[in-house]
Amino acid sequence: MRRLYQYVGPEHIRESSHNAPPGSIIHSLDDLHIWLDSHAHDAQPDGSITATFVIDQTGFLRLAPRQSEHVACASGGPVLSAGEMTFDADGEVIAVTNQSTGFCPEPESWPTVESALDKIGIVYPGTFTQTIIFRRCPGCGERSIVKDDWYVCELCGSELPTTWNFEQ
Numbered sequence: 001m002r003r004l005y006q007y008v009g010p011e012h013i014r015e016s017s018h019n020a021p022p023g024s025i026i027h028s029l030d031d032l033h034i035w036l037d038s039h040a041h042d043a044q045p046d047g048s049i050t051a052t053f054v055i056d057q058t059g060f061l062r063l064a065p066r067q068s069e070h071v072a073c074a075s076g077g078p079v080l081s082a083g084e085m086t087f088d089a090d091g092e093v094i095a096v097t098n099q100s101t102g103f104c105p106e107p108e109s110w111p112t113v114e115s116a117l118d119k120i121g122i123v124y125p126g127t128f129t130q131t132i133i134f135r136r137c138p139g140c141g142e143r144s145i146v147k148d149d150w151y152v153c154e155l156c157g158s159e160l161p162t163t164w165n166f167e168q
Contacts, residue, residue, distance in 0.1 A: 002112060004057060004078045007071045008136070008143065008166050009102035014071050023054060023062030023073035029091070029121055035063050036091055042066065047089030053096075054103075055080040061116040070102040081109035083128070093117065093124035097132065101143055104134035106164050135160040 007014055026032050036049055042065060043049050052068045055061060057078050063085070064073040070082045082100035085093055096113060098105045110127055117124045133146035139158025151160040 002080055003106065003109065004080065005082065005103040005105050005109070005166070006078050007074075007076075007102055008104055009069075009071065013069055013102065014076070017069045017072035017076065020068065020072035021064075022075035023052070023064040023068070025056070026061040026063055026120055032063075032087075032120060032122065033091055036087055039065060043089075048086050048094065050084055050086040050095075052082075053085040054082040054100075055109075055112045055116045059112065059116055059119075061113075061120065070100045074103075079103055079105070080112035081105045083113075091122070093122060095129040096125060097130040098128055099130070099132050101134070104136075104143055104164075104166050107131040107133070134164070134166070136165050138165075 024035050039049055050066045052064045052066055052070060052073050053061060054070055054074045056074060062073050082103040082105050083098040086095040088094045098107055107128060135144050135146060137144050137153040137158050137160060139153060140156040142155050144153050144160055151162060153160055
C-alpha cells in the first residue's frame with residue numbers, strides 16, 4: 001500500500017518554504033545530468049553530490065540542493081517518500097535515505113523511490129542505504145527518531161508506539 005505523507009514539521013518552516021523554489025522534476029537521465037551539472041558547485045572532493053529528494057504524489061523524483069527543505073522541494077504538497085540521495089561523479093545513486101523530519105516517511109516507502117528511479121533508468125542501491133524510524137511522541141507531541149530499537153522519547157521519556165503514527 002502506498003502511503004501519501006503529509007508535512008508534519010514545524011509550521012514556520014512550511015511558511016518560509018512558500019518563497020523557495022520547488023524541486024526539479026527528473027523525468028529522464030538527461031534531466032538528471034542537467035540537474036547534476038547545474039549543481040556541480042555542491043560536489044564533494046570525490047565528485048559526489050548529495051541532494052534533498054522527494055517522490056511527489058504523481059510518483060516522480062524531485063531534486064533540490066541538500067540544504068533545501070523537503071516541503072519546499074515538494075512544492076508544499078504531500079509526498080510518497082522523502083530523504084537524501086547521493087550521486088557519484090557518473091550520476092549513479094550511491095546512497096539514499098528516508099531522512100526527512102518534515103515528512104517522517106517510513107522505510108516501507110522504498111518501493112515508490114525504486115519505481116521513480118526505474119522510470120529514469122538510473123543505477124541505484126536495492127534499498128535505502130540508511131533507514132530512519134520516525135514516531136510522534138504521545139507524551140509531548142514531538143517528532144522522534146527511534147535508535148537501536150529504543151522506543152522512548154529523548155525529550156520527555158514517554159514510550160513511543162511501535163507503529164508509524166503521523167496520520168492526520
